[in-house]
Amino acid sequence: MSARHDAGLAAVARVRGVRETDSRIGLQTALGEQRSAQARVDELRARVDAADAFESGPAATFLALRQSLEVLGGILGTAEAERNQAATISEAALARWHQDKSRLGAIEMLLERRAAARREEAGRREARDLDDLAAQRWLRREAGR
Numbered sequence: 001m002s003a004r005h006d007a008g009l010a011a012v013a014r015v016r017g018v019r020e021t022d023s024r025i026g027l028q029t030a031l032g033e034q035r036s037a038q039a040r041v042d043e044l045r046a047r048v049d050a051a052d053a054f055e056s057g058p059a060a061t062f063l064a065l066r067q068s069l070e071v072l073g074g075i076l077g078t079a080e081a082e083r084n085q086a087a088t089i090s091e092a093a094l095a096r097w098h099q100d101k102s103r104l105g106a107i108e109m110l111l112e113r114r115a116a117a118r119r120e121e122a123g124r125r126e127a128r129d130l131d132d133l134a135a136q137r138w139l140r141r142e143a144g145r
Contacts (some may be wrong), residue, residue, distance in 0.1 A: 005118065009111050016104040023097040030086070030093040037083035044076040 065067055 003005060006111055006114055007105060009114070013104065013107045016100065016107055020097070020100040020104045023100040027090070027097045030090040034083070034086040034090045035088040037079065041076065041079045041083050044072065044079050047102040048072055048076060111137065 049070065051065070051072070
């Protein structure tokens with residue numbers, strides 16, 4: 001009986017459930033990419049920090065070290081930009097998932113309220129029917145006296 005009354009809402013709930021699942025998977029993917037980007041930044045930063053400072057030696061060694069640190073610094077800058085972009089995408093994915101989860105929750109709550117209202121109405125009908133049966137039984141007893 002409930003399926004007949006709420007077929008449309010049940011269809012909406014199924015669609016919103018799929019959307020919520022899709023956005024949750026998208027969020028998990030975005031968070032994984034953000035973690036990978038952060039790991040890349042951490043690894044590059046550790047390499048920059050671990051580079052030996054030039055203490056003495058030929059100028060060519062100094063220039064080579066400086067050039068390699070500049071290149072590594074450029075790569076680190078690019079990796080940080082990618083990490084920031086991944087964080088922005090993760091934030092958007094989180095907002096989308098919250099929105100989809102909220103919409104699904106609203107439909108599920110509406111379905112539950114409608115089912116509860118039907119149960120209450122069925123309970124009132126049953127109580128009314130029982131009252132009618134009790135009244136008929138009482139009338140029969142009184143008529144039989």
